Amino acid sequence: MKKILAKTTRRDFLAASATGATAFTIVPRNVLGAPEVPPSEKLGGALIGCGGRGPGTYSGMCKDLNVELLAACDVDIRKAQRFADSRNKGKAKAYQDFRRLLERDDIDVVSIATPPHWHASISIAAAEAGKDVLCEKPMTRFIAEGRAVVNTFERYDRVFQIGTFGRFGRSTDRGSIDKHKIMASGLLKNCEAVRMKRGGLKIRQWSGRPGIPPQTIPDELDWDLYCGPSPWKPYEGRRTGGTHRGYWDYEGGGMCDMGQHHFDPEQWTYAKDYTSAVEITPFAPPAHPEVTGMWAWVELKYADGFRFVMESTEWGPKYDQAPIRDVSMNDLSPENQEKIKAMPNPEPLLSFGEAVKQRKKAGGHAEAAHRAACILHLANLAIRLGRKLNYDPDKEVFVNDEEANRFLHPPMSAPWRL
Amino acid sequence: MSAKDIIQAFPTPASGGILSTIDKEACEKAVGQILDGGEKTLRELADLLVEPGKGNDIQARHALHATAIRVGGPAKAKQRKAFAKALGGTLADDRPKAVKGFILRQLQICAGNEQANAIASFLTDGDEHLYEYSAQALEAIGPSTTDHFRKAYPKAKGAPRLTVLQGLGFLRDEKSVKVFRSASKEKDLEIRLAGLWSLVRIASTEDVQFLLDAAAKEEGWGRIKATGYCLQLAEALAAAGKKKEAAKLYQNLKKSRTSNNESHVRLACDRGLAKLK
Numbered sequence: 001m002k003k004i005l006a007k008t009t010r011r012d013f014l015a016a017s018a019t020g021a022t023a024f025t026i027v028p029r030n031v032l033g034a035p036e037v038p039p040s041e042k043l044g045g046a047l048i049g050c051g052g053r054g055p056g057t058y059s060g061m062c063k064d065l066n067v068e069l070l071a072a073c074d075v076d077i078r079k080a081q082r083f084a085d086s087r088n089k090g091k092a093k094a095y096q097d098f099r100r101l102l103e104r105d106d107i108d109v110v111s112i113a114t115p116p117h118w119h120a121s122i123s124i125a126a127a128e129a130g131k132d133v134l135c136e137k138p139m140t141r142f143i144a145e146g147r148a149v150v151n152t153f154e155r156y157d158r159v160f161q162i163g164t165f166g167r168f169g170r171s172t173d174r175g176s177i178d179k180h181k182i183m184a185s186g187l188l189k190n191c192e193a194v195r196m197k198r199g200g201l202k203i204r205q206w207s208g209r210p211g212i213p214p215q216t217i218p219d220e221l222d223w224d225l226y227c228g229p230s231p232w233k234p235y236e237g238r239r240t241g242g243t244h245r246g247y248w249d250y251e252g253g254g255m256c257d258m259g260q261h262h263f264d265p266e267q268w269t270y271a272k273d274y275t276s277a278v279e280i281t282p283f284a285p286p287a288h289p290e291v292t293g294m295w296a297w298v299e300l301k302y303a304d305g306f307r308f309v310m311e312s313t314e315w316g317p318k319y320d321q322a323p324i325r326d327v328s329m330n331d332l333s334p335e336n337q338e339k340i341k342a343m344p345n346p347e348p349l350l351s352f353g354e355a356v357k358q359r360k361k362a363g364g365h366a367e368a369a370h371r372a373a374c375i376l377h378l379a380n381l382a383i384r385l386g387r388k389l390n391y392d393p394d395k396e397v398f399v400n401d402e403e404a405n406r407f408l409h410p411p412m413s414a415p416w417r418l
Numbered sequence: 419m420s421a422k423d424i425i426q427a428f429p430t431p432a433s434g435g436i437l438s439t440i441d442k443e444a445c446e447k448a449v450g451q452i453l454d455g456g457e458k459t460l461r462e463l464a465d466l467l468v469e470p471g472k473g474n475d476i477q478a479r480h481a482l483h484a485t486a487i488r489v490g491g492p493a494k495a496k497q498r499k500a501f502a503k504a505l506g507g508t509l510a511d512d513r514p515k516a517v518k519g520f521i522l523r524q525l526q527i528c529a530g531n532e533q534a535n536a537i538a539s540f541l542t543d544g545d546e547h548l549y550e551y552s553a554q555a556l557e558a559i560g561p562s563t564t565d566h567f568r569k570a571y572p573k574a575k576g577a578p579r580l581t582v583l584q585g586l587g588f589l590r591d592e593k594s595v596k597v598f599r600s601a602s603k604e605k606d607l608e609i610r611l612a613g614l615w616s617l618v619r620i621a622s623t624e625d626v627q628f629l630l631d632a633a634a635k636e637e638g639w640g641r642i643k644a645t646g647y648c649l650q651l652a653e654a655l656a657a658a659g660k661k662k663e664a665a666k667l668y669q670n671l672k673k674s675r676t677s678n679n680e681s682h683v684r685l686a687c688d689r690g691l692a693k694l695k
Binding site: 099100102103105125127128129130152155156157158204207208209210211212213214231232234246284285286287288289290291293294314315316384385386387400401402403404406410411413414415417 | 428431434435436437438440441442445446449470471474475476479480482483484487488490491492498516520523524526527528547550551553554557558577580581583584585587588608611612615638639642643645646649653677678679680681682683685686689690
């Protein structure tokens with residue numbers, strides 16, 4: 001296999017810094033007298049999932065880094081070959097099975113742009129193989145996957161960044177920083193803020209079409225590998241490509257397609273990166289077993305009283321449970337306002353590239369991405385189950401609802417498992 | 419009212435093929451009618467299900483699923499049990515296997531241990547992935563179903579065998595430890611990995627050396643996964659206060675994973691060892 005000279009240096013550095021460190025932080029190169037990854041140092045890169053967003057996701061991963069594409073993978077081998085040839089013809093190899101790609105020791109950074117039912121399993125395997133990961137949103141298909149991703153990236157101290165970046169802008173915006181500090185301070189008791197996402201979640205666009213007859217599997221597609229950890233179903237074309245979004249087996253409709261874009265920055269602003277809602281209330285008709293469909297609104301209430309609301313505007317009544325209002329300094333006593341002003345600003349968020357170079361957490365790290373994905377999954381589960389759900393954000397289980405808990409970690413198809 | 423009439427409350431595809439004309443109140447009323455109709459109505463509903471591509475059963479599938487979902491939740495145990503019993507009973511009828519697959523997936527949502535026998539009869543059936551749907555329904559019911567997996571394992575071949583083995587591991591069946599160890603030595607990589615993963619789920623100190631030895635023999639993908647399982651076992655043992663055994667795992671891995679491309683494993687071991695202090 002091809003070796004990239006500087007890559008070994010980076011890994012040796014990691015090993016050395018780990019041995020020398022007494023705590024869990026990695027000492028950056030510059031602290032040890034070595035420069036951070038210099039412009040000349042080339043990392044081996046790979047893309048898994050080459051259709052749709054894949055090429056754009058790969059380019060995003062390469063920002064701030066010097067990356068040479070060495071491998072591309074897709075269950076449709078033609079797509080992998082096309083991308084490999086377009087970026088590094090003759091040098092980048094195409095794969096149909098991501099396991100073969102991850103076995104390579106010359107690949108350092110991997111971007112994952114498969115349909116979401118594969119995001120967690122491939123992210124975990126990539127970290128186990130020592131790679132850093134930029135993974136498309138939504139991070140996961142169900143909640144237990146997210147916790148497993150968090151644990152794995154923590155175990156190996158690999159960099160994870162979710163493929164949505166709105167929080168980076170929020171983290172430098174004065175008004176958002178103030179709100180973040182108010183919420184993070186814990187000084188605001190019985191918060192009455194209700195943040196509304198009205199429309200924009202593409203409910204009809206990513207509703208599935210039920211009842212399409214099975215079709216012949218194309219020769220170039222490994223259908224069993226496509227289904228992977230999700231339940232096997234007969235092939236029909238709309239289960240692949242962008243229309244996979246309309247099937248519960250692979251994504252969660254427009255909620256999961258667009259939700260992480262919207263709620264990830266909101267979650268940062270309102271300091272909810274390390275918790276989840278405790279009450280989830282839906283207004284939705286009975287969901288179809290296979291395809292995503294209509295809903296009116298979902299309210300997610302946190303332990304401090306803060307609420308996120310999503311209103312589809314594409315079906316059913318408007319949200320009418322509480323007035324929409326934001327958090328402000330005026331919610332605090334003059335004394336507590338002074339305390340907020342005296343609080344230091346939150347640490348700047350690191351891009352994926354900077355995080356890789358500095359061996360620190362990226363701004364859209366695994367825990368934050370998992371909690372943002374939980375907003376979508378909890379909302380979708382309330383829609384699918386058609387009832388108010390009570391959730392324990394520490395244990396990550398529903399309270400007193402055994403049937404709802406079956407959806408948190410649905411059994412996966414062998415050989416895939418968490 | 420017949421099931422055929424009741425399900426007319428559920429939508430058929432509208433413009434764009436989607437179910438955008440759905441009426442919440444009408445559908446919920448229909449669910450109530452299905453439940454009020456008891457076993458007779460449910461059997462009629464099951465009779466409306468067809469194999470994919472052999473007719474239109476969009477409303478029937480939607481109605482059955484909606485009912486399976488809505489009998490769940492707090493304070494509905496009696497209703498759920500009655501529905502699951504009736505639904506489980508439809509598996510014994512003469513139906514296409516693909517239809518039985520759909521019924522098994524609905525039982526995954528609502529069944530209890532009372533339906534385990536009926537569900538488990540498909541654990542070794544390779545047609546239409548019935549073994550997979552059967553295993554997943556039993557796993558959803560929980561550890562009370564392990565007997566069924568244990569009985570099926572010696573009879574299962576090919577893909578069902580791996581699925582049944584993984585089911586035993588998912589349910590952390592301590593009575594299957596010997597099976598897991600034996601599987602970990604088989605020729606098939608996926609069987610070996612399922613065996614090792616299952617032992618990690620049990621998290622016994624007695625398997626520390628076994629796991630280390632087994633992981634050391636693996637290469638490529640097998641080595642990546644098996645090494646990860648060793649680290650997971652170390653974490654589980656550490657969390658259970660068995661620090662000595664956890665340390666043994668970390669120290670062994672740190673010493674044995676010496677190549678450049680395993681520096682992240684050594685790093686994980688250092689972090690694990692530091693947490694033990």
